[in-house]
Amino acid sequence: MNDQAVCCYRHPDRETGVRCTRCERPICPECMVSASVGFQCPECVTSTSGTGHAPRAGAPRTIAGATHTDDPRLVTKVLLGINVAVWIAVMATDTGLLNALELFGRASLSEYGPSEGVAAGQWYRLLTAVFLHQQAMHIAFNMVSLWFLGPPLEAALGRARYLTLYLLSGLGGSALTYLLAPPNQPSLGASGAIFGLLGATAVLMRRLNYDMRPVIALLVLNLIFTFTWSNISWEAHVGGLVVGTAVAYGMVHAPRDRRALVQRLTCLAALVVIIAVVGIRTLQLG
Template identity: 65%
Template sequence: MEQVPGDPQGPAGRDPSSAPSLPRCYRHPDRETGIRCVRCERPICPECMVSASVGFQCPECVRQGSGTGHAPEANRPRTIAGGTVAADPRLLTKILIGINIAVFILVQVRGQALVDQIALLGQAQLPSGSVAGVAQGEWYRLLTSMFTHQAVAHIAFNMLSLWWVGAPLEAALGRLRYLSLYLVSGLAGSALAYLLAAQNVETVGASGAIFGLFGATAVLMHRLRLDLRPVIAMLVINLVITFAWAGISWQAHIGGLVAGVVTGYAMVHAPRRHRALIQYGTCAAVLLVVVVLTLIRTAQLS
């Protein structure tokens, strides 16, 4: 939903006729409105607006999206980022939470031996005597560490945060764009932790990806002209905890946050004509940075 700045009645003490006029509803030309359809961007008044997963749609776009048969691709309901509106707009977030919980259960069953195999680790000698880590070619650790938790409090806090911020963001972006954002944010956090953290310290947790979701949420709320104070307050609290408490990977949090802001901006601000190219091109650019940082650190450790 987009609201055009201005008050149709004009500020107090000012001649209303001198105030800038708002657009008029395309179905009711006598009614001014600050609301636009999120799909076709035509002005719509309160009588014409139909609630969508994000913002409002006009009656024509709703009919095109819910008609019988196979609607043309251009007429299907779309999110603000151009993604397909799904029947369950929170399904992917549920799956991600399920994967994290499943890995947590495996860690509780197999113990530290499993953590040593999948945690983010630069380079270290394991109790078994073998040398392991990303520097040894185990790049998969950049990904597997994103789904690994050891403590109950750690996974509980992360999964609550993932549901609180991830579910609405998935509905706003669409599944594929949301998954891309989640993965590139998490990988960026892992890459920065690998670059800056001690080589023999294991790093685990979904926090890097979740910080990326926080950053993208702030960008989305700014795009929709919503109140940013709740998400900014949450970010500030989490950043204070990140730097105040020992044992927290600030590198992963900052890396994920920066990647989330950059990718999120591309997701919600890309022009419609080249939207997919810009969105996924930005994801590819972030992944390229991840590869470069990983190569630089690997060269240092080698």
């Protein structure tokens, strides 16, 4: 942290470029409360409540319209727990659970077995593969990324929006993998959802006028790894990144007076596109 870094007055370890429009103290995303103009800190909002001058009624809201919570890491912890629990179960059952949950278009898992996969009606694989890992390094990298990227987004978006962003990003990665990868090629991992969080982080930082260079460098580095390392599903990474970026943009740029409507329509549009991609590929595979 350099000598000129400005940090949130309530969280001294968090750099920020946003100030309260009333008291001008620096505030981080967790402390930002949307006002008619700019953002206010929780103290200024509390001091004006009940006087007819509050920027909005009810509890303080974040940049995306969510209420502040005591634990901005709750959903992130739950997602971490689910991923680790599924990984332990996979390790305990050899390949049985892996074959039942991983993503592939259409294939036969045994010489005389029936055709399986998403095209065979096993739609759940699009979602279950997002929580599935096999190698220890794979889950370790994804979970470390989730722990660092998740909490700031969860604090800024709120639990429900954050969870929606995560799931839609994961499904977006699965959908593009299903569309472009060979039908018998298996795919698994939370990487699509993680790339969605990375794209959402870039959107949030741009919205708050933060320095974009660190997140852009991280994004470029991850994309280089995506297209140069072997055995990486670039389709999942790109699909998750595109969906996560689009959904986050709708969440943080929605006009205040129509915020809920715009956010719901953004998520619905993303889901419709995902369903359309899956439908097109299913028709192709017959």
